[in-house]
Amino acid sequence: MAGRTGRGGFIVLNGRSAPNDDVRAAIEDLNAAGHRIEVVIGDIAEPGTADLLVQAVEDAGFRLAGVLHSAMVLADEIVLNMTDSAARRVFAPKVTGSWRLHQATAARDVDWWLTFSSASALLGTPGQGAYAAANSWVDGLVAHRRAAGLPAVGINWGPWAEVGRAQFFADLGVSLITVEQGLAAMQTVLAADRGRTGVLSLDARQWFQSFPAVAGSSLFAKLQRHGGTEKWGTPWRRQDPGAAGRPSTRPERPAHLASAIADEIRGGCCARAIPSTTTGRWKRLAWTR
Numbered sequence: 001m002a003g004r005t006g007r008g009g010f011i012v013l014n015g016r017s018a019p020n021d022d023v024r025a026a027i028e029d030l031n032a033a034g035h036r037i038e039v040v041i042g043d044i045a046e047p048g049t050a051d052l053l054v055q056a057v058e059d060a061g062f063r064l065a066g067v068l069h070s071a072m073v074l075a076d077e078i079v080l081n082m083t084d085s086a087a088r089r090v091f092a093p094k095v096t097g098s099w100r101l102h103q104a105t106a107a108r109d110v111d112w113w114l115t116f117s118s119a120s121a122l123l124g125t126p127g128q129g130a131y132a133a134a135n136s137w138v139d140g141l142v143a144h145r146r147a148a149g150l151p152a153v154g155i156n157w158g159p160w161a162e163v164g165r166a167q168f169f170a171d172l173g174v175s176l177i178t179v180e181q182g183l184a185a186m187q188t189v190l191a192a193d194r195g196r197t198g199v200l201s202l203d204a205r206q207w208f209q210s211f212p213a214v215a216g217s218s219l220f221a222k223l224q225r226h227g228g229t230e231k232w233g234t235p236w237r238r239q240d241p242g243a244a245g246r247p248s249t250r251p252e253r254p255a256h257l258a259s260a261i262a263d264e265i266r267g268g269c270c271a272r273a274i275p276s277t278t279t280g281r282w283k284r285l286a287w288t289r
Contacts, residue, residue, distance in 0.1 A: 001053050002066040010036045010062045012053050016043050036060070044071055044097035050104035064108045070116040071097045076127040087130040094134035098141055110151055112190055115142060117156045119174070119200045126211065139196055146195050155189055157182070158200025173206030 001012045013019075018041055019027065027037050040056055042049040057064050071093035075086035098115055105113065120128050121135035138154060145152035161176035177185075177199065185199045204223050208215040 001057055001064060001068075009065075010057060010060050011038070012056045013037060013039045014042060014044060014049070014053055015039075017041065043092075044069075044100060045092040047100070050097075050100040054104050054108065064105065064110055066110055066112045066114070067101055067105055068114045068116075069098050069101050072116075072118075072131075074128070074131060077130070078127055079129045082129060090130040091134050091137075094131075095137045098138050102141060102145065106145075106150060112153065113145065113151045114153045114155070114186070114190060117142075117154045117196075119156050119158045119198055122156050122198050123207075124214075142195055151193075153190055153194060154196050155186065156196065156198040156200075158198075158202075172210045173203035173208075175201035175203070177201070 001014075002009060013027075018024075019039060027039065030037055038056055038060070040049075040053055042052060044050060054064055073089050073093050075089045077083065077086050115138055117138045118131065118135040120132040121139055124132055135156070139156070142152040142154035157177065158174050159176050160182055161178050182199070189197045189199070202223075204220075208220075214220060
C-alpha cells in the first residue's frame, strides 16, 4: 500500500513471512536514502490483515493513495485430479486476499488500485486450472470495482525473468519479461487506466506445438492465423444452421452445448508437450483489454 501527503510518500509492504536478508537490506538502504517503508507481517487472506495495512498508512499521518495486490500460491494439479485442499491454497491469497483488500479500501479515496492477475486466465495452462480460475475471479473483481465507480486496474502477466513462479513457460513459447519491461508496462497500463490488460511475449507457433489440442480451439483461431501455423488436432467449428447434427429444437441445445464443452475440456486435458522443431517465430507484446 502507498500513502502520500504534501511532505512525501510512505509504503507499507505485507507478506506472510518476514523479508529475507537481501530484501531487508534493500529496505534499509531505501529508508536510509530518505524513503519511508514499513513491513507488516500477516496473511492477507485472514480477516483483519488488510485493515491493519490501511491503519498503518493512516496512523503514520498519510492518506491511502494506492493499493497493489500481487499475492499468489501455486498448487499444480490436472483438472481430473484437483483436490479441494489444493484449490483452497490457490484461492486464498488471490480470491480471498483481493476481496479483503477491496473491502478494506472501498471507502477510501485512493488514486489507483492495481492487482496482478496471470496470463493463465487468458491462455489457460495445463495443470493450473485452479490458478487460472482464481485469476479469472480477480479479473472479475476489477470489473466489479470499475462498475461501482471505484479505481481498479488488472494486469494478466506472462512470466517474469527474475521474479515470480512461472519461469517454465519459457520452454513453451512464452518469453520471460524482464524487470525493466515489467515496470515500464505497469506504468503504461496504470497511466492508461485500463481495466484488463495482458502483457506477454508469445511465440504462437511454439505454443501450438507444445499444446496441439489448443490449435483446434476457436478461442485461438485469430492468433493461429496470424502465427502462420499449421493445424494440429481436429478443430471444433461452429456449425452452419443446416448442418447435420445441429439440434433443431431449443430443449436439445443445452445438452449439445454441454457435450461440446466437455469435448473441449477433454482435448485440453489430454494435450501433450512435444519438442519444438520450428524456427519461425511470431512474437509480440500483447495488450488485450
